[in-house]
Amino acid sequence: MIKVGIVGGTGYTGVELLRLLALHPEVELRAITSRKEDGLPVADLYPSLRGRVNLAFSAPDKADLTQCDVVFFATPHGVAMAQAPALLAAGVKVIDLAADFRIKDRAVFESTYKIEHTAPELLEQAVYGLPELNREDIAAATLIANPGCYPTTMQLGFVPLLKAGWIDASHLIADCKSGVSGAGRKAEIGILFSESSDNFKAYGVGGHRHTPETAAQLQRYTEQKVGLIFTPHLVPMIRGMHSTLYARLTREVSNEELQQLFEDAYREQPFVDVLPFGSHPETRSTRGANVLRLALHRHGDTVIILVVQDNLVKGASGQAVQCMNLMFGLEEGLGLQTIALMP
Numbered sequence: 001m002i003k004v005g006i007v008g009g010t011g012y013t014g015v016e017l018l019r020l021l022a023l024h025p026e027v028e029l030r031a032i033t034s035r036k037e038d039g040l041p042v043a044d045l046y047p048s049l050r051g052r053v054n055l056a057f058s059a060p061d062k063a064d065l066t067q068c069d070v071v072f073f074a075t076p077h078g079v080a081m082a083q084a085p086a087l088l089a090a091g092v093k094v095i096d097l098a099a100d101f102r103i104k105d106r107a108v109f110e111s112t113y114k115i116e117h118t119a120p121e122l123l124e125q126a127v128y129g130l131p132e133l134n135r136e137d138i139a140a141a142t143l144i145a146n147p148g149c150y151p152t153t154m155q156l157g158f159v160p161l162l163k164a165g166w167i168d169a170s171h172l173i174a175d176c177k178s179g180v181s182g183a184g185r186k187a188e189i190g191i192l193f194s195e196s197s198d199n200f201k202a203y204g205v206g207g208h209r210h211t212p213e214t215a216a217q218l219q220r221y222t223e224q225k226v227g228l229i230f231t232p233h234l235v236p237m238i239r240g241m242h243s244t245l246y247a248r249l250t251r252e253v254s255n256e257e258l259q260q261l262f263e264d265a266y267r268e269q270p271f272v273d274v275l276p277f278g279s280h281p282e283t284r285s286t287r288g289a290n291v292l293r294l295a296l297h298r299h300g301d302t303v304i305i306l307v308v309q310d311n312l313v314k315g316a317s318g319q320a321v322q323c324m325n326l327m328f329g330l331e332e333g334l335g336l337q338t339i340a341l342m343p
């Protein structure tokens with residue numbers, strides 16, 4: 001059994017990790033931290049876990065995380081970088097759901113996140129945890145930088161076209177919408193019920209922190225300089241993400257060739273579902289499931305890729321468990337077979 005610790009177990013990605021790992025046949029949960037809920041049984045805060053998780057939260061300084069085989073950080077940016085060096089030195093694998101190790105260039109990280117990087121020596125060894133694009137490296141990794149939720153949709157949508165060299169990489173557009181759980185379990189005016197329900201708005205238009213992360217990853221697949229315009233929106237739902245991606249084709253290709261390109265790219269990928277050309281994927285078809293669905297459309301020389309996922313599952317915790325499975329030589333989909341909740 002893999003002994004697992006979770007730092008930040010009270011947050012939304014933390015409880016999503018617990019939901020998935022409680023049913024994982026090869027996992028034994030050892031420690032779940034919270035600074036605010038030290039001593040509280042996990043199931044008292046999350047009754048959905050009654051009878052499934054019998055541990056109590058413990059303060060991070062009381063939890064002996066070095067007894068674990070792997071520790072997930074479901075914490076704000078900056079927490080994992082402080083603890084990862086000691087854990088890795090003790091032989092513990094680390095999967096960070098935050099951005100601490102996603103951007104290789106320290107200066108870009110620091111200017112994007114406005115925090116100093118305290119473990120820059122680990123940036124090189126960290127592996128970006130997007131299994132569909134980095135499977136072999138993830139399997140050999142000891143430190144995973146789990147991708148942001150929006151970047152997962154943008155990469156899995158654009159990469160087949162970039163690899164094929166069929167689009168103008170200098171002018172990629174991503175118009176993305178997220179449910180409110182994407183902002184985490186915290187008290188903030190913008191995510192209050194009266195502010196975010198029955199309402200719809202863009203944010204971060206001038207430059208969201210997921211732009212440098214995504215552009216740097218997309219750059220790996222093209223010689224052309226990537227230009228990405230990314231605009232996120234907050235939609236009045238709890239879970240779910242819908243990204244509408246636009247790219248200009250630079251050569252004559254038929255709709256059938258476009259469809260074939262994506263079907264070939266994802267045929268062997270258990271968690272990416274390519275719908276028939278012209279389909280309209282729905283966020284609820286991914287609710288609670290570790291799956292990303294996409295569909296292609298065409299407007300003249302512009303290809304439009306519609307991508308949906310659950311921001312907390314394929315966009316965060318499910319993806320992290322997918323990485324854990326690979327790192328421990330397990331079947332990639334172990335514990336991740338839940339079908340989405342529809343309607």
Ligand SMILES: NC(=O)C1=CN([C@@H]2O[C@H](COP(=O)(O)OP(=O)(O)OC[C@H]3O[C@@H](n4cnc5c(N)ncnc54)[C@H](OP(=O)(O)O)[C@@H]3O)[C@@H](O)[C@H]2O)C=CC1
Pocket residue numbers: 007008009010011012013014033034035036037060073074075076077079097098099147148149181182183184185186311312315316
């Ligand atoms: N929500 C989403 O859809 C996605 C989130 N992410 C990323 O995953 C990470 C977690 O997100 P989310 O679950 O939404 O966040 P939440 O705000 O819901 O939860 C944060 C958790 O971290 C703990 N925590 C906060 N500060 C510290 C600290 N200094 N030391 C130790 N623990 C701390 C909190 O518990 P306590 O205060 O009691 O210690 C809480 O359990 C973030 O980096 C986020 O950007 C990535 C993809 C998608």
Ligand SMILES: CC(=O)N[C@@H](CCC(=O)OP(=O)(O)O)C(=O)O
Pocket residue numbers: 097098099147148149150178179180181182183184210232234
């Ligand atoms: C709706 C909402 O607020 N979403 C978050 C993204 C969540 C995510 O992917 O997180 P990290 O990259 O921060 O880990 C945001 O835009 O900041």
